[in-house]
Amino acid sequence: AQKVTQAQTEISVVEKEDVTLDCVYETRDTTYYLFWYKQPPSGELVFLIRRNSFDEQNEISGRYSWNFQKSTSSFNFTITASQVVDSAVYFCALISTSGTYKYIFGTGTRLKVLA
């Protein structure tokens, strides 16, 4: 069975602090894809990143960075120098390539960045 766990329900940080959102996944497949989405207060989920299981290189995009470690089945997301506009709910998701390619989301982490 596939599963995505985001153990952090809510995180509060002060602006300019760095923050890491954890994501742990479970799958028996060797080929799979991992995603991060942002859901601001407006409600529309916004795609942030997609990684496949064969590419473990960390990725940096501006203030965002992602650390993918197959050994620990984790795909963590770090925001450097957080800003108030980063306040949102962040979801980690998984697609495995066996079966029906089911898109599975975690329960999300609510990030509050305080001015």
Place this chain on the structure above:
Amino acid sequence: EAGVVQSPRYKIIEKKQPVAFWCNPISGHNTLYWYLQNLGQGPELLIRYENEEAVDDSQLPKDRFSAERLKGVDSTLKIQPAELGDSAVYLCASSPGSLGEAFFGQGTRLTVV
């Protein structure tokens, strides 16, 4: 380029009444998803279409929910009859392919009273 369009944005109905949601995906996206999102939870897949074919509807409560995607473009999701527990946000998303990033609409917030 226009994003995924859903309507209505909000709907309030009495229990046992029918309700329908409409979704217009991004042009050229073959994959279309309907998700249900309860407060404080992640999206849960209801049904996935590849063109006009429903390839995964295992999570759709077929006794009261139905969906269609005519001509592989627009899609509708229907609930009949609605129950109090159906109150949630219904999200539509589309993707260029079944393994790609999904583009979401703003959702329809359903309240059943």
